[in-house]
Amino acid sequence: MVRLGLIAVSVVLLLLALAWGFQRQLIYLPDTSAVTAGAGVEDVVLETSDGVRLGAWLVPARAPDRGVAVLVANGNGGNRAGRVPLAQALAARGLTVLLFDYRGYGGNDGSPSEQGLARDVRAAQRYLAAYGVPPERTVYFGESLGAAVVTELATSVAPGGLVLRSPFVDLASVGKVHYPFLPVRLLLRDEFPVAERLAGVKAPVAVVYGSADSVVPPEQSRSVAEAAPTLKDLVEIRGADHNDAELAHGPPVVAAVVRIADQL
Numbered sequence: 301m302v303r304l305g306l307i308a309v310s311v312v313l314l315l316l317a318l319a320w321g322f323q324r325q326l327i328y329l330p331d332t333s334a335v336t337a338g339a340g341v342e343d344v345v346l347e348t349s350d351g352v353r354l355g356a357w358l359v360p361a362r363a364p365d366r367g368v369a370v371l372v373a374n375g376n377g378g379n380r381a382g383r384v385p386l387a388q389a390l391a392a393r394g395l396t397v398l399l400f401d402y403r404g405y406g407g408n409d410g411s412p413s414e415q416g417l418a419r420d421v422r423a424a425q426r427y428l429a430a431y432g433v434p435p436e437r438t439v440y441f442g443e444s445l446g447a448a449v450v451t452e453l454a455t456s457v458a459p460g461g462l463v464l465r466s467p468f469v470d471l472a473s474v475g476k477v478h479y480p481f482l483p484v485r486l487l488l489r490d491e492f493p494v495a496e497r498l499a500g501v502k503a504p505v506a507v508v509y510g511s512a513d514s515v516v517p518p519e520q521s522r523s524v525a526e527a528a529p530t531l532k533d534l535v536e537i538r539g540a541d542h543n544d545a546e547l548a549h550g551p552p553v554v555a556a557v558v559r560i561a562d563q564l
Contacts, residue, residue, distance in 0.1 A: 329377040334407030346423040356400035359387040366394040368561045369433040373446030379406035386549035414490035448492035461560035463506045467524040495527035506533035510540030510547045
């Protein structure tokens with residue numbers, strides 16, 4: 301019995317060690333393929349504070365130009381090519397849009413981490429400021445993990461508005477849903493505490509989520525909304541799952557961004 305117990309403990313310790321060592325491969329799911337800009341999309345390069353060069357696309361506003369930019373922070377999967385429909389829909393409503401890929405995504409060098417993504421989104425914000433759009437005329441749009449990325453940015457560089465699509469309370473809270481057998485909170489190196497950080501954000505906030513989201517539970521997105529001291533909009537898209545087109549770039553999402561932009 302003692303021997304069996306030691307074997308069981310050894311197996312558990314091995315599993316915990318593997319979860320610790322490979323956790324970022326479970327969190328970040330990049331499409332590393334290099335991507336090519338299509339018609340109406342301008343190729344730009346961002347440079348982070350630690351010297352990583354990131355591929356990005358600027359999608360100019362179509363008339364009438366509102367003089368507002370949307371900085372889009374992606375979720376943990378794919379690359380910026382999958383966000384073009386959103387950018388085109390926003391551009392058609394008079395908004396300039398910046399799409400970019402994190403380090404390790406879309407042919408970029410480097411490996412993603414919470415600290416690395418914070419550097420990446422700051423490079424995107426600096427580009428828009430140099431382009432002529434100040435933070436107070438910029439809407440930060442974050443998709444899932446990207447909601448955590450832009451919320452952290454908003455605590456140091458205040459935007460005109462913040463739109464969070466499918467946000468989670470923090471990474472441990474959503475991790476526990478998918479890995480209930482692991483002590484997720486103890487193991488995580490990247491925390492992404494969205495609700496905690498959002499409490500200090502003074503910009504107007506909109507939260508958009510799907511009622512059938514199987515990745516980020518809807519109640520977590522509602523909890524994030526409750527944490528926002530300046531919540532202006534809470535949009536539930538009934539029946540939408542995490543990666544459904546309606547939740548990715550459908551009319552309710554675009555309308556939520558436009559409503560925030562109209563307040564700037």
